[in-house]
Amino acid sequence: MTMSILLIYVFVFAAVLLAVDAILRYATTRTRSRREINDRLSRLNEGGGDQAETYRQLLKDRSATGGWGKKGVFAWMTRIYRQSGMRLSIQRRILYTIGFIIFGWIAFGFLVGGGALQLVAGPVLGLAVMVLVVMRVRTKRIKKFVEQLPIAIEIIVRSLNAGHPLSTAIALVGREMPDPIGSEFGLLSDQLTFGSELDDAMLNMLDRVGAEELALLAVTVSVQRGTGGNLAEILENLSSMIRDRGVIRAKIKAISAEGRITSVIMAIFPFGLYSMIVTLVPTYFDPVWESGYGTQIVVGLLVIMAFGMLILNRLVRFDF
Structure with a gap:
């Protein structure tokens, strides 16, 4: 098979994939306003304010319920997908998986050649590229979440200083902050509303997000609940530390750019x-x-x- 024919196959495949994806988007989703910056609040508005149903649907879309177990490759892939924040239907996931497998098969045949090795290594290459794409989306989402976290903590601190309980402060962050942190704190507030313990709800959010800085917040809240102390002051210090950590990360990134x-x-x-x-x-x-x-x-x-x-x-x- 000549190189020109392979290139034609690649372009045709890309065009068909984009066309099918566009059709599925048009047929299965509603047109969303560009100003909708908090997915959870938007769904509450669309669902008539049914908080329980919105909570279950968000967890389902994020693959936060069920799964392939707690260990193994499938569990790891499910966790990476969940932390990426992507919301794809089962049909679209299957479509993209098949598309990446075909892409890997064609790319391997173009770079190395045909044969029995192409049948095995090609799909593996395509799946590897798909995982890298999801991990890239996950990294960008975690980065944005970490950038928003100090602001969210400051909102909680001000709410606590005003005399509100912690659950109310968390709900305020879920209402006022844009995604991704807005919907995540909204889900945290929903779990507290439906009877979950704060420690368990924080651990669930940490599993959904995957940010190290969020682990610091979860540990801080858990320790304060057990030992007591001024939570507002502790969170204020934590916010300053996270900001300083971000500054150091930016400096290191600039130094290592070359x-x-x-x-x-x-x-x-x-x-x-x-x-x-x-x-x-x-x-x-x-x-x-x-x-x-x-x-x-x-x-x-x-x-x-x-x-x-x-x-x-x-x-x-x-x-x-």
Whole structure:
């Protein structure tokens, strides 16, 4: 199969996927206003204020009920999807999964060639790309949540200083703050309303979000409930600490920017060079494939590149 035909397949697949996705969006969802910044409040308005039904539906859409167990690959993937905040129906999840598998199969055939290895490695490549996309969405959502968290804590502090109980302060954050923190604190308020303990509800929110800073808030509230003390003052100090942590993270990101860009370039350069050579001289690598060792060479090089990428990632990544 020539390169031009493969490219045609890729473009046709992308066009069909986008078209089907657009049709499904139009058929299964309502047109939402751009000004709707809190998904939970919007659903409450659409559902006539039925708090219990909205709560159950939000948990269902976020895959926060049921699941594949607490351990294993499927549980990990479910947790990553839940923390990404994506709300896709089962049909669309299946559609995207099939689409990424086909994309991986075509991409592997274009880069390495056909054969039995393509049937196995192609779908694995597609699923890996899909997981990376979901993890990217998850990372962006957690980052936005952490940026909003100090403001939410300040709202809670002011509400506590005004004499309101903690549950009322949490509900206020759920009403006043935009997503993602607005809907998450709204779900937390719903759980408290329906009888859950605060510690359990905080742990559930931590599992839905996955932010380390939220764990600090959960521990702070739990310890204060057991030992006593001025919760408003404790939360005010926690808010300042989270802000300082964000400043340090931004400084480290700026300092390591050059190294991170270098690692990305080094990771994609071999694939870009291979694509350019194949485009200019399609028969350049024919001797490699005809030798019978082409697949083994490519697999070995990919394994070496994977180790190299891991080393580069560790060099430019800072944990604090």
